[in-house]
Amino acid sequence: MDRALRLAADAAAADEIPVGAVVLDPAGRILAEGRNNREETADPTGHAEIVALRAAAAAQGSWNLTGCTLVVTMEPCVMCAGAILQSRIGRVVFGAWDDKAGAAGSLYDVLRDRRLPYRAEVVGGVREDEAVAQLRAFFAERR
Numbered sequence: 001m002d003r004a005l006r007l008a009a010d011a012a013a014a015d016e017i018p019v020g021a022v023v024l025d026p027a028g029r030i031l032a033e034g035r036n037n038r039e040e041t042a043d044p045t046g047h048a049e050i051v052a053l054r055a056a057a058a059a060q061g062s063w064n065l066t067g068c069t070l071v072v073t074m075e076p077c078v079m080c081a082g083a084i085l086q087s088r089i090g091r092v093v094f095g096a097w098d099d100k101a102g103a104a105g106s107l108y109d110v111l112r113d114r115r116l117p118y119r120a121e122v123v124g125g126v127r128e129d130e131a132v133a134q135l136r137a138f139f140a141e142r143r
């Protein structure tokens, strides 16, 4: 989460919403990382999780990330939760809850929906205060 928070700070410095993500391999080593880059790339899918998942799949030479863990500073949205399930990531650890658009337990719980064929274990609220502080500072500056 330390690395993810640092990536989120990099995003804020680049005028992107501060969200950072890392993918850990089954041994717990950092396989890939990402941060929000939606403004920079003009890509609506440029969320930290998607960037990190793409980099992890490229690093592994496979879309299948079974046994890996995604660590992200904010609760994944519906799009990212879908991508997480498609990647077969087994575990998601996140910082700030997102009551407005979260899909890992707050608004939706896509990652643990028993109607879907794949699910992921979810651990939310890890270093939540720091992640929330980053987001608040970013939006406070822009109002």
Ligand SMILES: [Zn+2]
Binding pocket: 047, 049, 076, 077, 078, 079, 080, 081
């Ligand atoms: Zn997202």
